[in-house]
Amino acid sequence: MTAPDARPTVYLDHAATTPMVPASVAAMTAHLLDVGNPSSLHASGRHARRVVEESRETIAQALDCRPGEVVFTSGGTEADNLAVKGVYWSRRAEDPRRTRILSTAIEHHAVLDPLHWLAEAEGATVELLPVDERARLDVDALRAAIERDPASVALVTVMWANNEVGTIQPIDEVVAIASEHGIPVHTDAVQAVGATPVAFARSGVDSLTLTGHKVGGPFGVGALVVRRELGVTALVHGGGQERDIRSGTIDTPAIAGFAAAVELAVKHQAEHAARVAGLRDDLVRRVIEVVPDAHLHGHPTERLPGNAHLGFPGCEGDSLLMLLDARGIECSTGSACSAGVPQPSHVLLAMGCDEDQARHSLRFSLGHTSTGADVDALVEAIGPVVERARAARR
Ligand SMILES: Cc1ncc(COP(=O)(O)O)c(C=O)c1O
Structure with missing residues (x-):
């Protein structure tokens, strides 16, 4: 059962697994x-x-x-x-x-x-x-x-x-x-x-x-x-x-x-991709407005429509993930299969990131149940969460 005051979960981890249709x-x-x-x-x-x-x-x-x-x-x-x-x-x-x-x-x-x-x-x-x-x-x-x-x-x-x-x-x-x-x-x-x-x-x-x-x-x-x-x-x-x-x-x-x-x-691939890419682009733009030194990893155009992989300098990805989770927002620091293992991502290292850069990232992945309200919730939470994660590292 859900407690009456519980916030709905904002699920931004569709690349790990997406709900059944x-x-x-x-x-x-x-x-x-x-x-x-x-x-x-x-x-x-x-x-x-x-x-x-x-x-x-x-x-x-x-x-x-x-x-x-x-x-x-x-x-x-x-x-x-x-x-x-x-x-x-x-x-x-x-x-x-x-x-x-x-x-x-x-x-x-x-x-x-x-x-x-x-x-x-x-x-x-x-x-x-x-x-x-x-x-x-x-x-x-x-x-x-x-x-x-x-x-x-x-x-x-x-x-x-x-x-x-x-x-x-x-x-x-x-x-x-x-x-x-x-x-x-x-x-x-x-x-x-x-x-x-x-x-x-x-x-x-x-x-x-x-x-x-x-x-x-x-x-x-x-x-x-x-x-x-x-x-x-x-x-x-x-x-x-x-x-x-x-x-x-x-x-x-x-x-x-x-x-x-x-x-x-x-x-439904084409309509799905167009809808989800629209939400994803909105997410990236608005997160970067709130955290100006955040940056998108990966290819700007040749990329999956639901994927927003962002670097947040000065933060540990794991801390960001847990702080967001405490607010009901679920995402990943990399592939779910290696999440929980505190190692820099082999993908980011292969892209030329150093160990620090490879640790300060989060993957938000959108899917068929994602809505504009999910993006709004993340945009509202991300500023304070990044500040706390940076303070924890100082
Ligand atoms: C690119 C890729 N390959 C393989 C797998 C493994 O698939 P499964 O979870 O069905 O074993 C995953 C799951 O995360 C994946 O993302």
Whole structure:
């Protein structure tokens, strides 16, 4: 229950997770009491299978891929692990010279950590390519790294859009460079789907990660979209449910909810982006009016519509976060997955910030439930909060 005098929560952390949309809740709950494993041959099993296959078709239509290219997983982290390790193993098995993986220094940990693991446990050589001060990949560095020895590159993995500062990456250029040498490209599009146009076939990538809980669907379900021609070695062995690439009983209700959310997010992407970008621009302008030395990180135009990543010199991001939280305003100091760990962001360090600059930032991320009142509440709170955080450091 909410206490009568409690202020409503101002939720500005949609990049960490966004609330489910009603259509997704309805699609998911419609199947929670269904009996039937989609792999069973009887009528109940066939009914569940139909729900899963219709969901796969819905997602394929929304993302410009074939239904058979959608491999359901438990979310973005599993899909990224499957792509990075599975493609590496498969490509290296075809040709043992392929031991290099090219990526960027600003990937999410769902990509970075499997890369580090492959380097330590499997002898991979991982090259994290630099980004500029706006967090855009240096494509000349990518070209040079490939051309140094194309035959040794197992794969390239570059995120579609960065989860911390919101910068959208030049995926077209990445694909153009890699495809000259027949090198597969994986992209983590977890933050991009529903926020910016994402079309799998048109993009030319070979595999792409998305997840339910960032697009208005449930937690614990996602997908790796992967070209049928691309070899992917399984990580999880068992019943072989998803093309023998991913085993485990298929979660029919979650997949139905996931598909409903993806369909709506993609259908309304353009209006959503325009509305949310308007709120975000208002937020940035007004916060900087109140705190004149605050500054926006990331790319001014090639960025996710809901992302406002701001630096507040002289403050600890963690203190700002807790002071705002005490006023009912929820945001993040970086990616939710590393929040709580008091380390400077690897993304900001890669953009050339020093440790101090990398610690004084907050990410406000807006989404489908955000309103002008959320922005007003932040603008009202930010001045006193920054003053207190600065006083605490003196
Ligand atoms: C860019 C990016 N990749 C991967 C993930 C992990 O997705 P999931 O939470 O579904 O495992 C996240 C979640 O924060 C993300 O932002």
